[in-house]
Amino acid sequence: xxxxxxxxxxxxxxxxxxxxxxxxVNNEVNFNDLKQMxxxxxxxxxxxxxxxxxxxxxxxxKGFIGRKTNTTYAITTAGEKAFKGHLAALEHxxxxxx
Amino acid sequence: MTDDQQHLQTLTDIKRIMERSSRFISLSGxxxxxxxxxxxxxxxxxxxxxxxxxxxxxxxxxxxDADYADLKVKLITxxxxxxxxxxxxxxxxxxxxxxxxxxxxxxxxxRKVLINVCxxxxxxxxxxxxxxxxxxxxxxxxxxxxxxxxxxxxxxxYTLPELRYLGILEILLGIANLFLLxxxxxxxxxGFGVLHIVYGIxxxxxxxxxxxxQ
Numbered sequence: 001x002x003x004x005x006x007x008x009x010x011x012x013x014x015x016x017x018x019x020x021x022x023x024x025v026n027n028e029v030n031f032n033d034l035k036q037m038x039x040x041x042x043x044x045x046x047x048x049x050x051x052x053x054x055x056x057x058x059x060x061x062k063g064f065i066g067r068k069t070n071t072t073y074a075i076t077t078a079g080e081k082a083f084k085g086h087l088a089a090l091e092h093x094x095x096x097x098x
Numbered sequence: 099m100t101d102d103q104q105h106l107q108t109l110t111d112i113k114r115i116m117e118r119s120s121r122f123i124s125l126s127g128x129x130x131x132x133x134x135x136x137x138x139x140x141x142x143x144x145x146x147x148x149x150x151x152x153x154x155x156x157x158x159x160x161x162x163d164a165d166y167a168d169l170k171v172k173l174i175t176x177x178x179x180x181x182x183x184x185x186x187x188x189x190x191x192x193x194x195x196x197x198x199x200x201x202x203x204x205x206x207x208x209r210k211v212l213i214n215v216c217x218x219x220x221x222x223x224x225x226x227x228x229x230x231x232x233x234x235x236x237x238x239x240x241x242x243x244x245x246x247x248x249x250x251x252x253x254x255x256y257t258l259p260e261l262r263y264l265g266i267l268e269i270l271l272g273i274a275n276l277f278l279l280x281x282x283x284x285x286x287x288x289g290f291g292v293l294h295i296v297y298g299i300x301x302x303x304x305x306x307x308x309x310x311x312q
Binding site for chain 1: 102105106108109111112115116118119120202205206
């Protein structure tokens with residue numbers, strides 16, 4: 001069996017990994033809070049969020065607070081499953097190669 | 099094996115981000131110590147005023163309405179001043195710790211802690227006001243302790259998990275006080291003073307002593 005076969009390519013980027021980690025433990029997080037927690041730029045974060053959304057791992061809610069846009073993100077069931085699978089694969093691999 | 103180390107590093111990163119995004123970890127142990135010291139000073143002042151009040155009562159031999167009202171105002175003012183001093187001290191030490199670790203003090207996690215502390219605390223404040231309104235002063239200290247304990251238990255989900263134990267102890271102390279009603283001031287001093295100081299020192303020892311971050 002290929003020890004890295006179960007690793008998910010989508011989660012290879014550190015930023016996408018970070019986004020998933022934050023969303024695993026928080027119900028709903030808005031763009032600015034994600035940006036602050038992961039210390040990344042707007043454009044960078046937005047493009048990674050797009051990738052995650054296209055893969056059905058996160059849900060996007062567009063809303064407003066007054067006249068300012070407030071976009072929040074939440075993990076989907078598929079996303080949670082995929083991320084847990086990725087973590088299990090990482091763990092397995094570390095044990096396997098020892 | 100560098101590849102192995104890289105993956106271990108990834109797992110550590112994930113854990114750190116999960117922790118940092120869901121818990122407010124800058125809460126300083128020194129906050130507890132300073133709040134506890136404020137409470138002890140307040141309790142001592144309250145005792146001085148109470149003793150003086152009873153001495154006046156004993157010397158005149160009659161109950162004096164105006165003197166009692168005066169005592170009540172003094173005690174409530176002391177309590178408010180102690181609260182402001184304790185909160186400011188707490189904020190200062192927490193702010194200092196956040197700055198040292200390069201973490202934001204006002205973010206999602208600190209907002210969550212604040213909201214979750216405020217809900218039971220506001221309920222307790224209103225409850226205590228109702229008790230004062232109905233002239234059942236002896237019940238104020240147990241009420242404060244129980245609601246404060248509930249607030250801590252509630253907030254512990256969003257900050258240092260050990261806060262939960264401090265909360266439980268405050269609740270137990272408040273309930274014990276209900277059965278020893280006239281000793282409110284002593285329970286108050288132990289709950290808000292001694293327990294805070296002990297908790298603060300333990301937390302400081304555990305998380306901050308080395309000046310490193312966990």
